[in-house]
Structure formats: structure tokens, C-alpha cells
Amino acid sequence: MSEFIFRLPDSREVGRASSLEEFLERLKEVPIESLEYHFHNGHFAPWLRDNGYGRLVSMLNLIKRAHGESLRDKLVRLVENYLASTGNKKGRKSTGAGNRSCGKGRRRKRK
Secondary structure, three states: OEEEEEOOOOOOOOEEOOOHHHHHHHHHHHHHHHHHHHHHHHHHHHHHHHOOOOOHHHHHHHOOOOOOHHHHHHHHHHHHHHHHHHHHOOOOOOOOOOOOOOOOOOOOOOO
């Protein structure tokens, strides 16, 4: 799983996450400016999708016009609910349609 690097708009790094659980913890603690910067510029979705959380990306797209602590609350609740509903623990990825690696290398040879 690749790392998501939380940054402020001036590019200063304020946190890193290499699992969905770490991502959730960073959502709770990084400065709100970082969350707004990444959310409103669409930075979360590619990382989530690339790491097998396509269904979570679909849910993320439902958040509209949130700012400040309201944005933080919505993001935290969304990821917590996702983890609870999937039983996804310790970085295990879901096998939803958003998992880009799903099926690669698993094709049978035709006879």
C-alpha cells in the first residue's frame, strides 16, 4: 500500500498514512487546512482507489460543500463507518470493484 502524505497548501508535510486505519487517525489530527486542501482538490480519491477502496471513494463523493470541523467530522465518520461495515482491520483491503489489482494474474490459459 502506498503512503498518503498530508500537506498544507504551502506543501509542508503534516502527516503520513500507509493504511486506512492510519489514514483515519491522521484525519482526526492534521490541521483542518490540510484536510480542506486535499478534499477540495480531489487528492483523497486516487489514493483510496489505488489502494483498493473504490466503494469508499463512491461514498466520499457524497460529501458536498463541507468545510472546517464539519468536513473533519464527516470524513472521520465516513471512514469509521466503512471500516465497521467491512470488518476491514489491520490494513486488509476490501475486494470491491474499486480494487484495481483485482483479477490481475488470475486468468486461466485457454486450451
